[in-house]
Amino acid sequence: MNSCLSIEEIVLINCLLYCENLGGPRGTFLSISQESRTIGDFVDGVLHYATKIENDKEYSTGVTGAEYKQLMWAIRPMEHLKKIIIMQVHYESEGAGGGRSALLFDPTANEAIVAFKGTQSDAEWIDNVSGLYQVPTAFQDNALNWFKSLDLDGYDTITVTGHSKGGNKAKFITIMDDRVDNCFSFDGQGFSDEFIRKYSPLIVKNQSKILNISAESDFVNILLNDVGKKQFYLGTNYGRLGFAENHCPNAIAFYDDIGEMSLHEAPGQDKKMSALDKMLNSFIRSIRMSTKEKVANMLGSVIVNASSGDTDKLVYSFSDQNNSDSAAKLIAYTLRYKVEKPKMVDSVRDILQQNGFSTNMLGAINFVTNYDLLMEIIGKKPEVVISILKMRHTSDNLIQFLRKHMELFDLLVSVSRKMRHINPLKYSGDDLRAEDATIIINSSFMISRRTVSFLVFAAILVTITCIFILWLR
């Protein structure tokens, strides 16, 4: 990797991408009107109107005006970063859900920096989860098409970066376009098994250019298979959003007494997130391709409602008729997984509690785990189940919770049925590595195992056909 940008500068650039209406429309970084300005000009402009920025107001998810001001003051003495020029701002026009990006230019190093914002709305999750069953996704394709349209001749170095979905786009482009020299993916999700298998030779070729900048407790960077090197960083204190703030772009930024920003490397990933990562991987691998879209939509719906911090909405996303079968699969899988790896449910409980959710749902789930056969028989009669729970001196909170969410009983019966057909240890939870999906002949000739399988199958088919024709003659 040969970028002249420091990791701090990369993180700050990714934070800037989210600046929107800070003290007025001039405080939007990804605006076409910013083209030709330097980052220093943008920061000075925002600070000029600093009194109009409300300290307690959230200007992007989880990031307040006070935090943005802190960020701007941290950039002010950073001469190298301030000289970077905003060359082009792009608003995605094809494929719904938005998406903004920018071409930046570092004149001191003749380096092009292509930066992708992670779209912020709930709609982002539709494309995020489509990565489970689509290779590539519409947003990945759009990002690559725009990247290819850029005139990048004459730059000594080409660097791509992005946060969240933007980080995933940056990795995708690095894999698909050999011109990229460096990729800094900041809490970007990974890729599906299908993607890794399909593009394994390209991944093997380009993954050394990728560095994943990962918050130790982020919940997006754990999704799917990672590509590239990974460095974890400590997270800062949580604000209004609690646990969800782990995914905010400023979550790893620390400031000293004079406002200077620094990052602190963490020894590794938070153990809870690591456990969740492995369970999700093995769960996704247990799903047939034909039902992956439904499962993906359910997961997206659950994540969207979980991030809203509303327990009722979260329950609804499980019991909703479109999701209930997939949700039952996920819950049944989690419960069976729990039997093998009991700490997993503790991790989920911690995450829910830190996020302000009621953990009563886990109490109901514990009951199903222990009495799945009974639940399958009597689950259709909620009052009977509640009576049994009362006899067992179950907490009033759980009883009230179940009475409030009677719609959960159908789901719990379905969970009970599915539990007995699941073997949670059948599928590995480890990330699939491109090297394991590739046959490497030499550095210039690699072929994916998927392609080899296809060729072998085709060869067998042709041979059988020839033998059959010869036999007919």
Next chain:
Amino acid sequence: MDLTASEKKVLNGISFNTEEIESGNLRESDAALLTEMRAVGKYLIEKYPNFHFEITGCEPKSGTTRTYSEWYFKSAEIDRESAFIAMSEEAGDYYKIRDAFFGQLIREPITEKLLSILNNANLPVLNIEVSFWEYLGEEYGEEISPEKVLTGEIDAGNDFKIFLDDSKLVDKDYQAIMEKIKTCLQANNISGQVYLVILSGENADAARDRVFSDSILL
């Protein structure tokens, strides 16, 4: 409910309910988004009757800190890689909609006017880029007056980028040049913000061959 292919495409990009969208049996939240999308489409047609638009995407406010949704659209008459944006905000039983498309209609006359003023002041202008920070509503349609925008009578958030040729500048005192630009634009009642970029020569690259840049508030 009958949906066009384009409406289905946009909704599918912002909703998990693929099957319902395909069948037209929309859920409440998707029906609300469709109503909003159609309101934005109608607004654009009524505001700019001589143009044809297609809404290509949306970033709904749900999940963001915004009070409005952003609708991405393209115009058949304008060849531009980036989408245009309209913002829609619920206001009781209707949507308050604003857009940035008006800039396309007044950019050229405003650029010409600025060029004329700066040429008269003997400034070696290489290029002028005009953009606007504000999004304007239905009150400013195709007939929007470039003069009123230039003078700030219509507050569009004028932003002018002026690129000068350093090789033709006799006086290299860039602060004095900034002051000169400010004086001559103010003398013509021009309002807004200017971003001055001085480049090394006529064929200079706007990024690599930059000698000086700074902002001027009019």
